Amino acid sequence: MPFGPLTDGEWLAARLGTPDLVVLDASVGGHRGTERRIPGARVFDIDGAFSDHASPLPHTMLGADAFTEEARALGIDDAGAVVVYDAAGIYSSARARWMFKAMGFDRVAVLDGGLPAWEAAGLPVESGRPLATGSWRRGDFTARPRPGLLVGSAEVTAALADPGSAVFDARTRERFAGTAPEPRPGLRGGHMPGSLNLPFGEVQAAGRMRSAPELREAFSGLAGGRERLYFSCGSGVTACVLALGAEIAGYDELSVYDGSWGEWGLPSDLPVATGA
Template identity: 40%
Template sequence: MMSLKISKPIVSVAWLQEHLDHKNLIILDCTIPKVTEKSNAVNSDEKLQIKGAIFFDIKNTFSDVNGKFPNTILSPKEFEYKAQELGINNNSLIVCYDDLGVYSSPRVWWMFQLMGFTNVAVLDGGLPKWIEHKYPIEKQQNNSRSKGNFKTNYQSGKIKFTNDILSAINNKTILIADARSKGRFNSTESEPRSDVKGGHIPNSVSLPFSEIIENGTFKSEEALKVIFNEINPKKKPFIFSCGTGITASVLALGAEISGSKNYAVYDGSWTEWGSTENLPIEI
């Protein structure tokens, strides 16, 4: 069986069902509880997963747990080691999904892109769409695999830090797009974290991630082209920001689907910007 290559950054549930038995396929359950929905967290004993999936723990394994801000990316070496521990190989075909349709899985897709691995896609519609089609599921279990030979090839251009943002603010050749709600962007609704100020990065534009999703799946490629062209008619390089780097990755994936390749994610996002002293804020 030849190694399967993914040509698009998202795959349908029908495509995944068709390739479910491919020996190089690794399905990653990338679910995290939404920061605003702690009370609705699913009980682990009731949690379901796609048959054969492996849990990819964004919060506790694939983020720097000692980092000052949530979801801080790991070093390439640590990422490589932990991906190998999950059984990921250089010739793996990775499909990421989450329980909410499209929420945290694009973050994992982006992490692999950052680490130089491109044979990875997001399952459009995630677990809800999979269940809707009555495709095979199982109770959450540890589908462990033998150690993989995954190697990173770090792509530093895909990630930005606070200093990059500071220089981008005055650089009219870059566009910062914020995936948070318009209310949080304009400081008319409060931040989920009490120590984070309201408002947005100066010269950034609001593009709530919910505007590129419809019924739990991405809008069409044509619709996404229109949305991204409207906010960025001059096709400047994008930097995507959000609360903690999760939904900025939804915008990154949307941009990729629309044909835009020139983008990066601000890893600390608004949690870092809004809680750091002496950074400029617009309301």
């Protein structure tokens, strides 16, 4: 079964219930807890089990052993496939996909348009509480981490000084400029000096990802000929929407800054600029 970064509702609807395909709801924040879901979807809890709560930073990636355990509990197999969606459209589902890729698993796709597009197409939904873990067979997934897909502040600092790299920030233009407050208390306003602002909503149209040519134009218009791209946001979630867009656009060398502004914006010696 070929797997690209995106799939659509028609493709998924025709394959619901396929034994080797697991559908995951990766909604976060206020989009969690909806009583409507794609039939059989299991909860990929980025706010909970799929974040390292020993870290002071939000949404920190799990270690390989913990990720393996949580993925197996969801019934995911090494030879299987995953479609991930969220109730906002394309928001946190891209983060879930990037986490799997960082753990060496490529047979994972984002549902383009998420639950809103699924419902708008008249495709089936179920309601009530989702099935609990243990309602399905345990999987045999094993994480095989790929260095470089998730990086820290040292790598981003080096990238900002590298003429062959570009660092993109997925936050709003107001947060990037420092004219709007950060939603998390204690963070400085502004952006990394030399970073490029591409709000994650601008790589989408009507809740779906833009076409590959449109995405290539959006990234190259800011990065020029630089092909090594890094992505940041508030807490490492919407940065992955940009990473998804860049992958669709044909870029190959991509990294997400896991700590993102939740780390960089803390009072520290890391430099901050304001203004556009």
